[in-house]
Amino acid sequence: MAQAADAARTVILTVDDDPGVSRAIARDLRRRYGAEYRIVRAESGDSAMEALRELKLRGDLVAVILADYRMPQMNGIEFLEQALQVYPGARRVLLTAYADTNAAIDAINVVDLDHYLLKPWDPPEEKLYPVLDDLLTAWRTSDYRPVPATKVVGHRWSARSSDVREFLARNQVPYRWYSSDEPEGQRLLEAAGADGQRLPLVITPEGTALIEPEAPELAAHVGLATTPTAEFYDLVVIGGGPAGLGSAVYGASEGLRTVLVERSATGGQAGQSSRIENYLGFPDGVSGAQLTDRARRQAGRFGAEILTAREVTGLEVNGAARVVHFSDGSAIAAHSVILATGVSYRQLHAPGCDQLTGCGVYYGSSLTEATSCQGQDVYIVGGANSAGQAAMYLARGAKSVTLLVRGESLAASMSYYLIQQIQEMPNITVRTRTVVEAAHGDGHLEQLTLRDVDSGATELVDAQWMFVFIGAAPLTDWLDGTVLRDQHGFILAGPDLTPDGRPPAEWELDRPPYHLETNIPGVFVAGDARAQSAKRVASAVGEGAMAVMLVHRYLEQS
Template sequence: MTQAAEPARTVILTVDDDPGVSRAVARDLRRHYGAGYRIVRAESGESALEALRELKLRGDLVAVILADYRMPQMNGIEFLEQALNVYPGARRVLLTAYADTDAAIDAINVVDLDHYLLKPWDPPEEKLYPVVDDLLSAWRSSDYRPVPATKVVGHRWSARSSQVREFLARNQVPYRWYSSDEPEGRRLLEAAGADGQRLPLVVTPECTVLIEPEAADLAAHVGLATTPAADFYDLVVIGGGPAGLGAAVYGASEGLRTVLVERSATGGQAGQSSRIENYLGFPDGVSGAQLTERARRQAGRFGAEILTAREVTGLEVNGPARVVRFSDGSSVAAHSVILATGVSYRQLMAPGCDDLTGRGVYYGSSLTEAASCQGHDVYIVGGANSAGQAAMYLSRGAKSVTLLVRGESLTVSMSYYLIQQIEEAPNISVRTRTVVESAQGEEHLERLALRDVDTGATELVDAQWMFVFIGAAPLTDWLDGTVLRDDRGFILAGPDLTPDGRPPAEWPLDRPPYHLETNIPGVFVAGDARAQSAKRVASAVGEGAMAVMLVHRYLEQS
């Protein structure tokens, strides 16, 4: 029986490098599903990914993806792994020969494979259509529904345009980018009555026009929650990185009325990572965006509220309540608070970097810029895991990637598995004992002056792209005078508060602080913002869960 038609002409995509097989799959699918679905055919993983990205930009839906396992350059598993980033809700099928069934079984864990189909599948009425019918039924019962895309018009080298694109991408908001000097961009500017001098221009699916929007205004107009639903909670989690998301999941799942407050986008630094390969349970790695989106949906499913683009500026004690104040003057109160504010990348102090930030100089991996680096020389400043992960990701399309490292080698600060990958990558080079003396350019980055730390010799190199990962600074200045911190700004908690075994001088309770508890009872810290923390995704998630356990203990005794 033919499936009912989808009003939006939802896509079923098939990819196989054998033209004959590719046409046969598409023929069989069109015969049974053509009345209700659009069948898209590709003959390589790269062309299929390009098609998926175009569909995503248009706001089209993809329900099922069928990929052949044995394809050159990019096999079916590798393709489905990348397709997962574009359409995480699409159901995934691997077409495989009998000899490759072991690979298909492995793919179940790697890419959450929904089914593997042995070739040939004749007759399709028995071997193909029942499988696809079940997958379409499962897809329709999921929460992936059409989301009209937001349109962004900006200038290629506009820092604010880059910030808006990054904000939308990290918050999983579908958008389409138009350059202000292209015909469609000019048409949108004219339709909106904008002169093009103030960019970016944002047009929401409801046709609301925003010019140079601030994050809070943009969030409110693209469907992100920015206002708490209540005035009082059991738990307020400040920060949406791995520690904060972990705390929100465990807090909400254990019955605490929980709200998570994030100033920019969930995921923190980990959410910007192109690939995390040492996180438990993902033997083939997972992107920060994938991990973040799963955690965010998981927290929401348990009932946690997630507020975006809300900047916290103060924390007060009001009897048994802990009051969190926002930059707009409003506030929310709770029995307990978990500080999971994380860290930000330190700014590179070399002359020219401030002026060129967002115009060739970027902090973090800035995955939204990766496509523009195709065929270019890219420089990455830093020698820790985040720099290594960005180098591996950008090397896929860049002409060359150069890691600039102040130290003598990568071994002090980078995981061994990443060092091995970098050594094996033909277009990645590492320059040790090298620092950026200055960044130069008019409209955008054009050159870098590099200095050898040992000899003092300076070299000028052509460069349009520089990504900076030079250590972490805790986002805790707003806690000054309230929560105790060390001389670098990291939050002190538990045993670090009581090195001599005695509670802090102003500690009001008879018991000593719990392990992750700050000098304020009921206020806990988790993740990278805590002094002496491990600075790893797994430990941050674990601390978020542990902090919730201690919150329960605190509430039971209050």
């Protein structure tokens, strides 16, 4: 009954100033979707906005908005930009003539357009319905509902509560947060029979209460896939960052039975970025979460399986099979493997930091904590792009943001465009040749001791928030004794396997290793985990695609 009620109040809205076109598209939409969705049509941008506001007041849901580009007074892009403020979760489609495709492409960045359709769309079975089917599927799995059903009860200064919230946010699982100190949080604890000593408490949409859930348990209860559907694949991709997602998209789209295994959340470090402004095709920038969500949906559309909260602990060669072992003792096998494990931020080894991690000290951009920094003083440790992007994002609401940089300047490690933006932001201060000597606080961060590298002088400052970006360490320890790595743990491949560029002694094939191939034939590496990689999103995606091409070459010769 609940699903039926939702369907009755879910709308597909179309707006076109040509009455004949407006009636035609509404007719086609009702023929396919009228049984499950209410079709609302308007003949101007103003009347469509009025309809959206009325729907909002009644609490109705809007799944998809289709707008014609050429409308008087308010064109389709202008209308969609206003509609975005009322229904940000609705999928947006622009109807356009062939001559206006440049405007449609621009709209992808202006209003985060999901698709543009050329008129006429006949036959709708080929040109309209497949597009709408995909958009409706994506909408149903997004956080479109005004009140998310999953509830999290925890303490503000709790590392475990922070971990759970971050896991849900990065995996695009909508949830509502309740402090254990507030009345509603207390009511939820009582209803679940929890004493409040063990937090967080997660209540799933089905009403299941999970106390201090680990990632695999949490993933399984909130609808994330954790179990493979087969025992053998053509390709196993380990790691869900840009390189892994690129591999999954190209592997699945080219006919390989592909499974991607991610230990935490897809997107990697890039998925935590508030704004990526130098990625090809997005002149106005794109958030890491948006880019990750699109890539994940794209991989799924081509048939790739994506497993979340599965930790890989070993890689074994068993004849022609490459066996991937999981921490729970299970395993899957494949003809080929792509290692796209990425990197993690290095830990700040200063007294007090370990105890306060998750309680004011965070590594990377904590998506869930940014809103709590409003009007407060924030410290960011690091001088590379990730630190700069976080500084720009947090500076929008924070009272002040201070970048602590060990080096002489930002120029050695940060892109020029970011340096320029930081210089123009009045509430960002850059302190070079400065490091964190210690972190202090009772249960949460309260103060930092800063030290000048040159003079040795120290200073005690008040601080509740510190985000750390101090370099990256590869997540490859589990490959020790199997795959060759350099002294820093980065994976060697192709000509980098030996100093003279020749195949390693244990290499058994007549041919030399391919460019991204490790010392194990059929096992490739892509992205930041590879030695000498570029550490950029674009290069990681490119290497993911290239690795799939080499997988095909390997399979053809096996």
